[in-house]
Amino acid sequence: MWWMSTGMRRKEVGALNKVGHWLSGGKESQGRVVIALSLVVGLFTGLAAFILKWFVEQIEHLLTEGFDVTRMNWLYLVYPAVGILLTSLFIRYVVRDDISHGVTKILYALSRKKSRIKPHNRWSSVLASSITIGFGGSVGAEAPIVLTGSAIGSDLGKRFHLPPQTLMLLVGCGAAGAVAGIFKAPIAGLMFVIEVLMLDLTMKSLPPLLTTSITSVCVSYAIYGTDAMFNFSLDKAFSIDIIPACVFLGIFCGFLSLYFTRTMNWFERIFARLKSRWAKFALGAVVLGVLIYFMPALYGEGYDVISQLMNDADPSDIMHNTLFYGNNSSLVIYLGIVMLAKVFASAATNGGGGCGGVFAPSLFVGALGGFVFCALWDKLIGLTPQTAGFILPKNCVLFGMAGLMSGVMHAPLTGIFLIAELTGGYQLFVPLMIVSAVSYMTINIFEPHSIYAMRLARKGELLTHDKDNAILTLLSMNKLIEKNYQPVHEDWDLAKIVVAIENSHRNLFPVVDKGNRLVGVMSLDSVRNVMFRPELYHKYKVASFMKQPPARLLTTDTLKEAAQKFDDTKAWNLPVVDENGCYIGFISRAGIFSSYRKTLVSFAAE
Secondary structure, eight states: OHHHHHHHHHHHHHHHHHHHHHHSSSHHHHHHHHHHHHHHHHHHHHHHHHHHHHHHHHHHHHHHTTOOTTSOOTHHHHHHHHHHHHHHHHIIIIIOSOOOSHHHHHHHHHHHSTTOOOGGGGTHHHHHHHHHHHTTOSSBSHHHHHHHHHHHHHHHHHHTTOOHHHHHHHHHHHHHHHHHHHHTOHHHHHHHHHHTSOOOOOTTTHHHHHHHHHHHHHHHHHHHOSSOSSOOOOSSOOOGGGHHHHHHHHHHHHHHHHHHHHHHHHHHHHHHHOOOHHHHHHHHHHHHHHHHHHOGGGSSSOHHHHHHHHTTOOHHHHTTTSTTTTOGGGHHHHHHHHHHHHHHHHHHHHHTTOOOBSHHHHHHHHHHHHHHHHHHHHHHHTOOTTSTTOOOHHHHHHHHHHHHHHHHHTOHHHHHHHHHHHHOOGGGHHHHHHHHHHHHHHHHTTOSSOTTTHHHHHTTOOOOSOHHHHHHHHSOGGGGOBOOOOOEETTOBHHHHHHHHHTOSOSEEEEEOTTOBEEEEEEHHHHTTTTTOGGGTTTOBGGGTOBOOSOOEETTSOHHHHHHHHHHHOOSEEEEEOTTOBEEEEEEHHHHHHHHHHHHHHHHHO
C-alpha cells in the first residue's frame, strides 16, 4: 500500500503548492489574503466576545446570587475593591504593560506605531476586564474587546508581512468584528471603524470590513441565537409631532455628553496626579464601593437596568438594595442621581487599577438620561401617555442611548445603527437620527474631538479623515532627519573651516559649542570669497560667517508643526535640536515633500 500513501502525499503537496501559488503574487492575490484573514479575524473576535461576556456573567452571578433585595448589602462595598485589586495585580505582575484606554491605544497604534499592537492584547484585556466588571467595576467590556480584536488583526497582518496600510485595515477589521460580535450589530461595527477609528472607507476596504463584521455576528448568532440584544416592542411609532421633543432631547444629550466627557477627564486627572498606585487603588476602591453600596444599579455594565427601562419593568426592581426601595414615586430622582454618578464610578474603576471602557457607561447614562428627560418633558408640557405627540419613556431610552453615544464618541452614525440593531427598533430611525445629529452638533461646539481621541489630538498624534493631516501624522520626523552635515565649532578659525568644507558634501554647516549645543549655522556661500586666501586663515573665526537659522525644529515637534515652520520661514533646510538645544541634524523641505508624496501614493493605492 506504499504507493497509495505516496500518492496521497503527492496530492497534499500539490494542494499546498496551489494554496501557496494563490497566496503569492501581486496586488490581486494580496487582496485574497486580506479577505481570508478578515474571515479569520471575524471568527476569533466573535469567540473572544463570547468568552468575555461569559466570564463576566459567571463571575457576577456567582457573587450576587441570593442577595436580599429589600435592604442594602455590605458586600457591594467589598466586591469592587477586590475586583480592582485583582485586576491591578494581574496587569502589574502578569501583563506588565498598560492596557487601559483600549480605543485610544488603537488610535495611537494607527498613527504612531504603524498599526502594530502588542501581542498580549489578544488575551490580556479579556481577562482583566472580566475580573473588573464581574466584581462590579462600573465600566464596559466593549473597549477591551475592541483592543483584543484589533490586536488579533494586527498580529495576523504582521505574520503575513503585509504593508502598513493593509495592516491598518486588518486592525480596523478586528475593531469592527469586536463591536459587531458583542452587540450583534454588523453595520454599527462598520460605522465604528469609520467614525471612531477614522479609517477611510474605500471600495477595497469595504469587503474585508464587511466580511469580518458578518463573520463575527454569525458566531454570536450561533452561540446566543438571532434575537436582538435587548428585547424591545414598539408601542408607538414615529409621528411628526414628536420632532420638537426629539430636538430638545438631542440638545439635552449634547450637554449630558459634555458633562460626561469633562467630568471623566477631570476625575482621571486627579488619579493621574497620585504617584502611588496604592493611593490610586484606595481612592478608586472607596469611591466605587460607596457609590455601588448606595446605588447598586452602578454595579457592572448596567445593561440589566437598561433592559428594565426599555421594557416598562416594575420600578421597584431597579431600586433593589437601596434606600429608595418601595418608594416608586422617587424613581426619577433616583435615576437622575445614578445618571450623574455613573461617570464618577467609571472613572474610579479605571483610575483605581481596573480595566474597562466608556462604551457601556455612555449607553447607560444615555438610557437614564432619556428616561429622565421624558419624565421632565411630561411635567413641563403636561401631557399624558394617551395624548398625541407624547414620547414614550421606553422610546426615549433608545433615543438617549443614541444621543449619548453620538456626543461622547462623536459618532452619530454608530449611535443610530447600534441602537437600531440592538433593539430591532428600525421604525424609530427618524427620531434616532434627529436626536443623534442634534446631540453631536451640540457637543461639537464645545469639544471638537471624542473622548477617545482628545488625548492624542492635544499632542498632534491623531489620525483623521483629513488626508493632509493624516499623512503628516503617519510620517515620522525622526526618519526624515539627515545627519550627514559636518558640524563646525564656534571657536574654529578659517583654516579649520576649510578642512571641514573639504570633508563635507553639503553647503550648510551647523555651528556648535563644546557641549554640542547649536549656536548657529554657516553656509558655504558666506565663506567662498575668503576660503582660497591662506593669509586670512588665522584672521577670521566662525563667528564672522555664522548666522541664526530662521527657525529650529525640536525632536518633540510633530511633522505638522515642522511643516508649518517651513511654510512660515520659507526655508529649505532647518536644524533639529533636542530639548537641551543639542544639535541632532537637519530636515529639508524636499525630504518632507518626497516622503509626503510616497505616503500619499500608498494611500491612494490602498
